[in-house]
Amino acid sequence: MIAKDEQPRARLLLSLLTLAASVPALADWRETLNMPVGVTEVSREIHALHMTIFWICVAIGVVVFSVMIYSLIAHRKSRGHQAAHFHESTAVEIAWTVVPALILIAMAVPATKAMIKLYDTSDADLDVLVTGYQWKWQYEYLGHGVSFMSELATPESQIYGAEEKSEHYLQEVNNPLVIPVGAKVRFLLTAKDVIHAWWVPAFGVKKDAIPGFVNETWARVEVPGTYRGECAELCGRGHAFMPIVVKAVPQAEFDQWLAAKKREAEELKALTAKTFTMEELMARGEEVYNRSCAACHQVNGEGIPGIFPPMKGSTIATGPLSGHLDIVVNGKPGTAMQAFGQQLSEVDLAAVITYERNAFGNDTGDVVQPLDVYNFKQGQ
Amino acid sequence: MASESNYYYVPESSKLPIFTALGMGLCAYGAGSWVQGHSPMVFLIGAVILAAVLWAWFGAVIRENLAGLYNERVERSFVWGMSWFIFSEVMFFAVFFGALFYVRTIALPELGSPLETELLWKGFEPSWPLHVTPEMAVAGEAAKFKGPREIIDPWHIPLINTIILLSSSVTVHFAHTALKNANRRMFIGWLAVTVLLGAIFLGFQIYEYGEAYRHLGLTLNAGIYGTTFFMLTGFHGAHVTIGTFMLLVQLVRAIKGHFSADNCFGFEASSWYWHFVDVVWVGLFIFVYVLGS
Amino acid sequence: MAHGPAKGIKRWLFTTNHKDIGTLYLWFSFAMFLVGGLFAMIIRAELFQPGMQLVTPEFFNQMTTMHGLVMVFGAIMPAFVGLANWMIPLMIGAPDMALPRMNNLSFWILPFAFLILVATLFMEGGGPNFGWTFYAPLSTTYAPDSVNYFIFAIHLMGASSIMGAINIIATVLNMRAPGMTLMKMPLFVWTWLITAFLLLAVMPVLAGAVTMMLMDINFGTSFFDAAGGGDPVLFQHIFWFFGHPEVYIIILPAFGVISAIIPTFSRKPLFGYSSMVYATAAIAFLSFIVWAHHMFTVGMPLAGELYFMYATMLIAVPTGVKVFNWITTMFRGAISFETPMLFAIAFVILFTIGGFTGLMLAIAPSDIQYHDSYFVVAHFHYVMVAGAVFSGTAAVYYWLPKWCGRMYNETMGKLHFWIAFIGFNIAFFPQHFLGLAGMPRRYADYALQFADWNMVSSIGAFIYGAAQILFLYNVIATIVAGKPVKEAKVWEGAEGLEWTVPTPAPYHTFATPPAVK
Ligand code: HEA
Ligand code: HEA
Ligand code: CUA
Ligand SMILES: [Cu+2]
DSSP: OHHHHHHHHHHHHHHHHHHHHHHHHHHHHGGGSSOOOOSSHHHHHHHHHHHHHHHHHHHHHHHHHHHHHHHHHHTBTTTTOOOOOOOOOHHHHHHHHHHHHHHHHHHHHHHHHHHHHHTOOOSOSEEEEEEEETTEEEEEETTTTEEEEEOBOSOHHHHTTSSOOOTTTTSOBSSOEEEETTSOEEEEEEESSSOEEEEEGGGTEEEEEOBTOOEEEEEOOOSOEEEEEEEOSOOSTTGGGOOEEEEEEOHHHHHHHHHHHHHHHHHHHHHTTOOOOHHHHHHHHHHHIIIIIHHHHOTTSOOBTTTBOOSTTOHHHHSOHHHHHHHHHHOOTTSSOOOGGGTSOHHHHHHHHHHHHHTTTTOOOOOOOHHHHHHHHHTO | OTTOTTOOOOOOOOSHHHHHHHHHHHHHHHHHHHHTTSOTHHHHHHHHHHHHHHHHHHHHHHHHHHTTOOOHHHHHHHHHHHHHHHHHHHHHHHHHHHHHHHIIIIIHHHHTSHHHHHHTOTTOOOOSSOSSOHHHHHHGGGOSSOOOSSOOOTTTHHHHHHHHHHHHHHHHHHHHHHHHTTOHHHHHHHHHHHHHHHHHHHHHHHHHHHHIIIIIOOSTTSHHHHHHHHHHHHHHHHHHHHHHHHHHHHHHHHHHTOOBTTBOHHHHHHHHHHHHHHHHHHHHIIIIIITTO | OOOOOOSHHHHHHHOOOHHHHHHHHHHHHHHHHHHHHHHHHHHHHHTTSSSOOSSOHHHHHHHHHHHHHIIIIIIIHHHHHHHHHHHHHHHHTOSSOSSHHHHHHHHHHHHHHHHHHHHGGGSTTOSOOSTTTTOTTTTTTTSOTTHHHHHHHHHHHHHHHHHHHHHHHHHHHHOOOTTOOGGGSOHHHHHHHHHHHHHHHHHHHHHHHHHHHHHHHHSOOOTTOGGGTOOHHHHHHHHHHHHHHHHHHHHHHHHHHHHHHHHHHHTSOOTTHHHHHHHHHHHHHHHTTOGGGGOTTSOOOHHHHHHHHHHHHHTHHHHHHHHHHHHHHHTTSOBOOOHHHHHHHHHHHHHHHHHHHHHHHHSHHHHHHHTTBHHHHHHHHHHIIIIIIHHHHHHHHHHHHHHHSEEOOHHHHHHHHHHHHHHHHHHHHHHHHHHHHTOBSSOSSOOGGGHHHHHHHHHHHHHHHHHHHHHHHHHHHHHHHOEEOOOSSOSTTOOSGGGTSOSSOOSSOOSSOOOOO
């Protein structure tokens, strides 16, 4: 009885909720229709060009479709319209060849100007080397000795629906790229495995990161803020999961940040000499594993049959340590297995290797210390 | 009937095409599993079926031709067919030539430009032939792609092969003229010489490959030089093999007396193919051998 | 010669008859359309909401790849080859195709090719997952093992297309009835003749591309590997040298169909016949020199970007000529709105919209923003679905009575049209918004600001998909139990030799060629 009574109320509640949920959606609605205006001169120019071409096309469309719709209405057989028999007119045909050609020339002028500006990478104040990996970005501040990986921060639980999705779902990273406002930053792009593309819409920047080659592009950001972008070239299963987050901050703040980063790197290096306990390594290792390895070898260590080998019971992960160190530090050229020696610190490497050797029921009992990794690297 | 110019011979329904398709399908699937390290069995079965069906098919065409079912109009379809098939082959070679030009004029200079050499390939210098690949510039002897130590000297075997192939184009032309003049003996003679020249060419080519692999470090793995060298000359060699085989079949038919001055499409088609293979070789000789050294 | 078809299954397996082979092609292509459509439904279902619900990301990539491949190579191309087989001999007064046995071979290769292609989905490591454009090195060094089967399947499709193209060229050049000069040929024949040349020129290029992949994967060459001195971008140049003409291979025969239907239902001759022919040739020529407009972000030199931008923009001129000619054909006609005409009108509108977005994409600086976003997906579905598929649908309604001597159900046809038209626009118009707002293509999952339009798009896709079931039903119902048609000239305004043979078209037509004035 009670249940019956409550049914309409539940339904009302549900529809109210739906309505409430859609109000913010309605508010954003108009913003999701067009290309947003960016925060660099180039992006504004692109936007203006986009609008110009769009309106020209609309105008041509209106003319062309009006004639058509007029004929469809006025020259219907059901209205008793008799067909005319003309089927040629050289003058008209020349006109509608020449006029579009002139329109195109008019479009080409601003387009050429914008393109030239886009390609001017000279006189940069800061060079950042951006390297694409399956499925993360590495940023290196050339000449400053600072380099770090930038990976998706959204947890799997949100992706698979076990948890509420956060505001910046799939557009948040652990270490954003930080650049100074007002400075001309040159981005040098390359990749270590497949082709990726570095796209930050607000900068009007999209460029492919191609293994073995270096591409250039640039941005001078005018407004401080956090800007979000995406990998735009299909790069495998994690293509949708390697976002870009750029923080543009005032120059002074940037200098501070850079100095802090340098210190952090030195501190990490100092840790190489420290001896860790098994528990410390396992805890850190799990974190590193889930961030850097689980995309392929999966959180449960079972891999994906035929593509990514399992860690669970792997002959390498349970065999001699040197083999394990070798594949993690040097990767396996020609496969998706990357050389993590260039991406992770000695501490993280030691931790993740210890983790792999003891998790998933591998139970080898081996403990690998940062110094072991360091010595292994030196010995090569 | 066959002389009526508007008549067109439309063959009865036929089992040949679908079995050809089956053969091709098995070959494709079999090749896929073969390169992956499985047994070549499926491929071989497909190849046998394909060979058998094509044998029957060509047999049928020859029989229909001898029975006088093909008038000039049908023959014209064959002419169009063969010509446009050769055109598609030209495009196939064009891709590989295109790759060669692209690598030499765009990819290598870029790999050797300041940004690339500073950030990725320290010490790499573009050159052609590319003895030191980008990987080798960085990793030395540990590199997977090691450029060739030496390359083939164009003025020895390749020059001889050029002369052989060019003369074979001439001999096949002589054969054609002899046929037009109804000189059967000369026709068969010149055709036989052409087949022989084709075979000699192939012999030299195989010898050259052997040398390259054993003594020059010039292999498929030898970076982009080895890649373009073997793919271009290799596909050409495969086409010479096919062309020689086609001419051989025509030779047998000639001996059986299948051809007359105005009924010789099979021979003519094979000779066009042969001229095409010849022209490709001239391109190879210039762009791969001479300008490549 | 005068006998009818063989009995039973043998008729279809061994046939050399152009009408039978045309029918085989058409049914095969429809089956592939359903398969490709099913893949699209999986894509749209997964994208219905943010988050991963139904499939894994790697399976999603396989769906995107296979959807593109199956639609382009399995649905659209065979559909138009099927129409060519049926109609070209009828339109030029030929007894059959020039090389009938090879014709059967070109068809029967296809089922084998697609069997292999679709079988890869069930192999360990999964099927092709690198997009229908299969860029190296994702498709070489980093590909699943099944890539080898994919490569050989592409080789088979290429062989089939090349043989088909040779056949069409030989037929058109050699089999025309006396008096049927080139400039009297219906435009459908013209567009196919030109398309056949495009096929001959670019299918070998595709074969070259996959052969290079095969060698890189298995035999240690380094075409696409910088370590050995190669270049991944080389792959893209080769692919798009094939790929751009390929999109015109898809659309030119569609232009031909529309050029047949619009005059019929406007009861007025096609305006500007010869300029249509020249425009088609111009489009075909230009299609060879614009390929790198797909590569504006790969880092070409500035001069390259500008050249490819200008050349691409030029294509708008001859295409515009076509659109204007169609509209002028309708102008002052006596128009009626049977189902084929409805699809043709929708074609003109929606294709032109797709052409406009194409032009926007051609503007290199703006393409920096559009590239690899859903804006591109919207563009090419406007030209390929509302272009090629709509025109193929129109063609089926238009010629079905001639083929089987029965009239389709007009009400159901119109219903199909309206559901398809509305569903299509709900599905693909919002994708423009998604792309502009920054949603990249080939994404298995997306950020929250894209949620609303994705849901709308998915709903539209389901509607459009459901409309196809209606189409299938209507066609089968017509063949089995449609109202018989007796007149040779099924449509009042139709012109051309195909309308002079009896309805349904007899098994053999024009054994003696007709006289053409
Ligand atoms: C049937 C297929 C088809 C057709 C006909 C076209 C037609 C055109 N396409 Fe499209 N295109 C594709 C299929 C097609 N395309 C596909 C499949 C892709 C994506 C591939 C992939 O990456 O997967 C693609 C991608 C694509 C890109 C790359 C986008 C990117 O990845 O960044 C570009 C860029 O230039 C482009 C441009 C054009 C242009 C300029 C035309 C022109 O031909 C359009 C010309 C028509 C008109 C302009 C309208 C009518 C003209 C008038 C009314 C005259 C007056 C008009 C003016 C003067 C403006 N296309
Ligand atoms: C001519 C070619 C063609 C055609 C006809 C279509 C038709 C459709 N495409 Fe197409 N599409 C491509 C060519 C084509 N596509 C290409 C080349 C790509 C790029 C691939 C790549 O990135 O590599 C692409 C990519 C692509 C994407 C982007 C995927 C991504 O980037 O991840 C999407 C997403 O919405 C999409 C959707 C659709 C839909 C909904 C249809 C619909 O029109 C399909 C309608 C048909 C049916 C639905 C079948 C009939 C009905 C049934 C089988 C019964 C079941 C029906 C229901 C359950 C409702 N396609
Ligand atoms: Cu990296 Cu997509
Ligand atoms: Cu294109």
